[in-house]
């Protein structure tokens with residue numbers, strides 16, 4: 001009798017898991033993006049949609065996944081985590097930096113996505129996640145969740161997301177997996193790597209993640225060094241006066257204090273005021289002077305007597321916001337299916353981070369890890385200025401390995417970062433002032 005019962009249970013479980021797998025396969029097919037407005041034709045597949053977290057099931061996280069352009073079955077999987085905290089990996093990482101489709105200035109009648117020749121899906125399967133919940137299209141139905149968001153919650157939720165995502169895309173489960181964090185992602189990437197590393201120790205086949213390494217670019221690592229770096233950068237680029245520079249450093253005591261004084265806060269306010277009229281994310285760029293009201297249907301920089309630089313359009317954030325707010329775009333991406341009561345924004349909240357090369361340098365020094373490669377220019381097609389600098393820091397016991405990440409023309413260019421099993425902290429710096437989110 002008991003054996004029958006066990007057999008019955010076994011069969012029920014098998015049937016249930018087969019059904020679950022079938023449902024996931026159906027959902028995967030439904031997540032395929034086939035009709036994205038303005039998209040150039042491409043031979044590879046991409047998918048987007050929601051993964052409901054099993055641990056916190058009122059949370060639903062939005063992803064956009066691009067299979068590698070060729071031989072996706074043989075290529076690693078990377079997850080891209082944008083910073084802020086609170087900025088969208090889709091709006092920045094995918095639509096402006098390393099995704100295959102970059103949002104461009106729309107023409108009068110059409111959406112415009114251009115194919116990105118530097119897309120990372122040349123070498124990897126790339127997964128963009130909007131995190132934490134409330135960023136982009138990711139949401140929670142429990143408003144209390146919003147009060148608890150912090151690095152630990154983000155790490156937990158991202159892991160829960162990944163486990164759910166692998167159920168939908170089981171073919172990628174065995175691929176080498178890498179985590180990439182930009183800006184505040186400098187916190188997300190190592191913390192997620194650590195959580196996965198620890199969880200893997202007691203993992204079942206189901207919950208094991210084949211983590212090979214992580215990478216950070218323009219990373220926020222440490223408040224004191226990061227702030228010092230911003231201030232030094234602004235002073236050295238003539239954005240603030242000697243006087244403000246001196247008083248900032250004096251009143252803020254080189255930013256060492258955990259709590260800043262009101263004098264320091266006033267100085268900091270004056271400091272950020274100095275950036276009005278300057279694009280803090282690219283100090284050499286003109287600022288966007290267009291008036292993008294929500295009713296604007298087209299934009300024309302020439303109308304305001306302004307020549308658009310061929311490589312960088314300071315208004316791109318506006319185009320991106322407009323693009324992802326369109327109903328047809330959301331429908332194509334299977335986004336906003338619950339009719340969220342607020343519009344799509346690139347960053348939720350205003351806690352933007354700005355992370356110049358000076359900050360990164362100070363922060364690396366503070367890490368106290370042995371440097372295995374000195375600062376040096378990185379040549380690309382025999383040009384140097386175009387790419388910036390790099391530094392490698394070793395975190396034993398694995399062999400050190402360098403990522404070459406760079407952003408000619410404001411993009412991260414793919415590099416040879418997907419080779420050996422690594423646990424090496426790689427920090428990539430770019431030309432000062434280029435992109436900081």
Ligand SMILES: *[C@@H]1O[C@H](CO)[C@@H](O)[C@H](O)[C@H]1NC(C)=O
Nearest residue numbers: 052057058059060140141338
């Ligand atoms: C959130 O609520 C909406 C509306 O009731 C529902 O359609 C959706 O499935 C819920 N999502 C989650 C993750 O609970």
Ligand SMILES: *[C@@H]1O[C@H](CO)[C@@H](O)[C@H](O)[C@H]1NC(C)=O
Nearest residue numbers: 055150151152153154155156
């Ligand atoms: C993260 O998850 C672990 C394990 O499920 C749990 O013990 C911990 O409380 C969670 N932390 C947060 C901040 O949610």
Ligand SMILES: *[C@@H]1O[C@H](CO)[C@@H](O)[C@H](O)[C@H]1NC(C)=O
Nearest residue numbers: 289290291292293294295296
């Ligand atoms: C932008 O345009 C809107 C609508 O046309 C108008 O109400 C607003 O005053 C304009 N803002 C600026 C700064 O010109």
Ligand SMILES: *[C@@H]1O[C@H](CO)[C@@H](O)[C@H](O)[C@H]1NC(C)=O
Nearest residue numbers: 136336339340341342343344
């Ligand atoms: C979601 O859809 C609703 C209804 O169409 C819209 O008002 C809202 O702006 C959208 N929100 C996002 C985040 O796209």
